Amino acid sequence: MQEVFYFGSGPAALPRPVLEKIRHELLDYRGTGLSVLELPHRSDAFFEIRDQAVRGLRDLLQIPEEFAVLFMHGGATSQFSMLPMNFLGSGRFADYLCTGFWSSRACAEAARFAEVRKVQALCKGESLSIAPHEEWDVDPQATYLHFCDNETIQGIAFPGVPQVPQEVLVCDMTSSLLMHPVEISKFSLIYASTQKNLGIAGLCLVMIRKDLLEQVNEPVPRLYDYRRYVREDSVVNTLPVFAIYVLREVLDWVRTEGGLPVLHQRSLARSAQLYRVLDESRLYENRVAPGFRSSINIPFAIHDAGTLEDFLRQAEQRQLLGLQGHRSAGGVRVSLYNAIPDAGVDRLTEFMSEFEARRQHT
Structure with a gap:
C-alpha cells in the first residue's frame, strides 16, 4: 500500500x-x-x-x-x-x-x-x-x-x-x-x-x-x-x-533529528520547493508577497471550482491528504510541519506539476 x-x-x-x-x-x-x-x-x-x-x-x-x-x-x-x-x-x-x-x-x-x-x-x-x-x-x-x-x-x-x-x-x-x-x-x-x-x-x-x-x-x-x-x-x-x-x-x-537549526533548514528547503511550483504555475495562485510568505502553512487558489474538486479528489487517490483549505478561505492549504517526510513534499510537488500539465492538454 x-x-x-x-x-x-x-x-x-x-x-x-x-x-x-x-x-x-x-x-x-x-x-x-x-x-x-x-x-x-x-x-x-x-x-x-x-x-x-x-x-x-x-x-x-x-x-x-x-x-x-x-x-x-x-x-x-x-x-x-x-x-x-x-x-x-x-x-x-x-x-x-x-x-x-x-x-x-x-x-x-x-x-x-x-x-x-x-x-x-x-x-x-x-x-x-x-x-x-x-x-x-x-x-x-x-x-x-x-x-x-x-x-x-x-x-x-x-x-x-x-x-x-x-x-x-x-x-x-x-x-x-x-x-x-x-x-x-x-x-x-x-x-x-x-x-x-x-x-x-x-x-x-x-x-x-x-x-x-x-x-x-x-x-x-x-x-x-x-x-x-x-x-x-x-x-x-x-x-x-x-x-x-x-x-x-x-x-x-x-x-x-538534530534540533531546531536542522529542522529549520529542512523547513526552508521544503517550502522553497513548493513555492517554486506555485511561482511557475498558471493554475495555482499564492497571493502572499515573497518577503512575508509562511514556510509552514502555504495556501493557494485554484479559481475554477470543478478543477479544485478534481485536484483534491486526485490528490487523495495519490494518498495526499488534508489539503482542503480552511472553511473561511477555501482553496488548497499545505501545512509543512516537522513530521512531514521529505518524500511527502516530493510526491505532492510532482503531483501538482503533473496535474497542471494534464489540464493543459485537455
Missing part, C-alpha cells in the same frame, strides 16, 4: 517513530501495569513525564531561567481570554497587531474583557504583506502588544520579531514553535497549543517571564490565574496526561 502523507493544519501529522513508541508503551507504561492513558496525574510516573517535558523544552528552545514553563488546558484559544483577565482592566489596555484570522480573533476575544486597540497591520492588494512597523499605530503606554507570528489561514508570517516600543511582547506561536530557533528573551509571554508541532490536541504550552506575574489582576478565577500554575507546577487540576506524554516523545524525536 502506498504511504499516506497528511498535510492537515492541525491536529497535524505525528512523526512515525513517536507513533511507534506510543503503540509500544500504550498497554503497559514502563512496567507500571497501567496504560499511559490511565496514569494518575499526581503519580511519580507522571511527574517524571512532566519534568522531562519541561527539561526538553528548556534544552531545545534554550529557555532562560527567568521564564516559567506551564502546561494548561484549552489550547491556544484559552489564552485569548486569560491574557486580558490577568493583565488588563482598571485603566490598563493592550495593542493587538492584526495580520490575519487568529490575531484578529484574539483581539476580538480580549475586547470582551477590557480595552484593546486593534492595530491593522495586514496590507491587502494584489498581494498580501505586513505593513512596515513605522506605520503601525501602536501606543507605548499599552500594557502589552500581542501578535501571531505565523497566520495559518492566510499563510503570512513575520520575517522577524516586531520592533515595537512596548516592553511586554506577547506572541501566539502555535504553528511555528519548534520549527526554528527562538530568542525567548525578546518576549514576555509565548503560548502555543500542541496539535501542530508539539503533539496532540488538548494542551497549551505557556512560557512566561516570572516578573510579569507581579502585574496579575486581583482576583482572577483559579483556573485562569498564571500565578497559580507557576506555584503548583501546572497541576492546578487534572492535567491532560497523555498529551504531555506525547509532547515529551516529540521533543525526544526533535533532538534525535
